[in-house]
Amino acid sequence: QVQLVESGGGLVQAGGSLRLSCAASGLTFSGNTMGWFHQAPGKVREFVAAIATTWSGSTYYADSVKGRFTISTENAKNTVYLQMSSLKPEDTAVYYCAAGRRPGPPQGQSKYAYWGQGTQVTVSS
Numbered sequence: 001q002v003q004l005v006e007s008g009g010g011l012v013q014a015g016g017s018l019r020l021s022c023a024a025s026g027l028t029f030s031g032n033t034m035g036w037f038h039q040a041p042g043k044v045r046e047f048v049a050a051i052a053t054t055w056s057g058s059t060y061y062a063d064s065v066k067g068r069f070t071i072s073t074e075n076a077k078n079t080v081y082l083q084m085s086s087l088k089p090e091d092t093a094v095y096y097c098a099a100g101r102r103p104g105p106p107q108g109q110s111k112y113a114y115w116g117q118g119t120q121v122t123v124s125s
Helices: none
Strands: 003-007 010-013 018-025 033-039 046-052 059-061 069-074 079-084 093-100 119-124
Touching: 003 093, 018 033, 018 093, 018 119, 033 069, 033 079, 046 069, 046 079, 059 069
Parallel strands: 010 119
Antiparallel strands: 003 018, 018 079, 033 046, 033 093, 046 059, 069 079, 093 119
C-alpha cells in the first residue's frame, strides 16, 4: 500500500521559512516524479513544484514560488522536501505531496497516482 505522509507545516510570519517533508512508502521512489501542490480556501489545487527522481533530477516551479522555494529529494530515505523561504500570506494553503509516473507534464495533476493527506501552512502578515 502506497503512503505519502507530509510533515513540517505550521504557522509562520511573513518573511519566514518552513521546510515541508514527504515520506513515501510502498512504492519504488526512483523513477517517479514527486510533486508539491497547494490548495487555498475556496480555490482549486495548484501546482507548486516538482522533481524527477531520475539521474537528471530536473526541477520545476510555479512562477509564484521561483526563487523562494526549493524542492529536493533524499532518495535513500524515500523523502522529498520543499524548502520555503520569504513566505507571503498568499502562500497560506494546505500543501499536498504527490507521486506518479503517468505521461504528461509534471505541472499537471493527472500525472500523479498517489497523494498525501496534506499539511497546513499559514503565513501571517
